[in-house]
Amino acid sequence: MRQSTALIEIATERQGLKEITASVLRWVEGQGVGEGLLTLFCRHTSCSLLVQENAAPDARSDLERYFATIAPEDPTAYDHDDEGPDDMPAHLRAALTAVQISVPLIGGRLALGTWQGLYLFEHRRRPHRRTIALHLLGE
Amino acid sequence: MRQSTALIEIATERQGLKEITASVLRWVEGQGVGEGLLTLFCRHTSCSLLVQENAAPDARSDLERYFATIAPEDPTAYDHDDEGPDDMPAHLRAALTAVQISVPLIGGRLALGTWQGLYLFEHRRRPHRRTIALHLLGE
């Protein structure tokens, strides 16, 4: 049994879901592990991780619109606005989704379902460079 | 240290919470591991995982009703309805809960609290066959 770790950088262009499955797979495939467990950890509090539908684009735009509605930008609702009106809603949307996701590796493949992709969910309006910590255990 | 992986199938009969603790324990106990880490990963985007109260049934029905309210069926609210009006709310409820849960194994037992059970949360109205990927690490 062995392990490896890495930090990967993801550039986000806009608020919303950005698929990172290919970037993650590229690193995993370089590690030569057949069975194991991959962990992704998001090192930020204003973006998050999500496993979601990778086929229909309107499922993703609906999801983005939904999170904009349940944790809205609203200057009257929050005290914390150090970085603008999208600051506090970003923390809330991150709290409602996931900071970390682990996926088993079985038979040399991530055990993602057919319609599942790994997404970075950018909650800030402006482009950011984001860092995801990866840990892979296996043999 | 060693690991094992499996795919288990769960049949859901209806929308709502289905306890899977016994099915998961059955597999774990067959692996002969005393200390370790169990990971469950849900291979779908319209059902999810939840650790919840395993005693009072009304806590579960309240929880089901709550998720039906915060991510409601509403044909006017979503563009994505390829599989019917319960399609998009299913993705939203999955995003708000968990796709993956890891539980330490201590002294030969899963470290679940006294009142905690592992649940598959079916978000579609019709019965489905669901697959959960399991990974167990330990010794």
Add this chain to the structure above:
Amino acid sequence: MRQSTALIEIATERQGLKEITASVLRWVEGQGVGEGLLTLFCRHTSCSLLVQENAAPDARSDLERYFATIAPEDPTAYDHDDEGPDDMPAHLRAALTAVQISVPLIGGRLALGTWQGLYLFEHRRRPHRRTIALHLLGE
């Protein structure tokens, strides 16, 4: 590769976020692991775990107020009130956040971002003693 497990106790004084980063680090540092994966698992269904902003206090009070709003105390909304009006909202807030978080350990340090802290989110009004199960894998 080796592993260790522990149960740590956290006393909560009030409803809301309590930072537990220092308590967790104290245990991790005693294990002498440089690279690995730490898992925290919350053994309760009326408190939860959260990685959040550790700098601005108003981000935390905004977050507490937000969860009080989207999963409110409301005697007319829930059947389950065995332990009072804050019982069912506690389960809902726990379902919306996380029961478990895993963080990679890289170069002898948890891979938390600069502004990230580990929090126990107490959802009950009265003080409680809470137990978090820890699992550390590494070398």
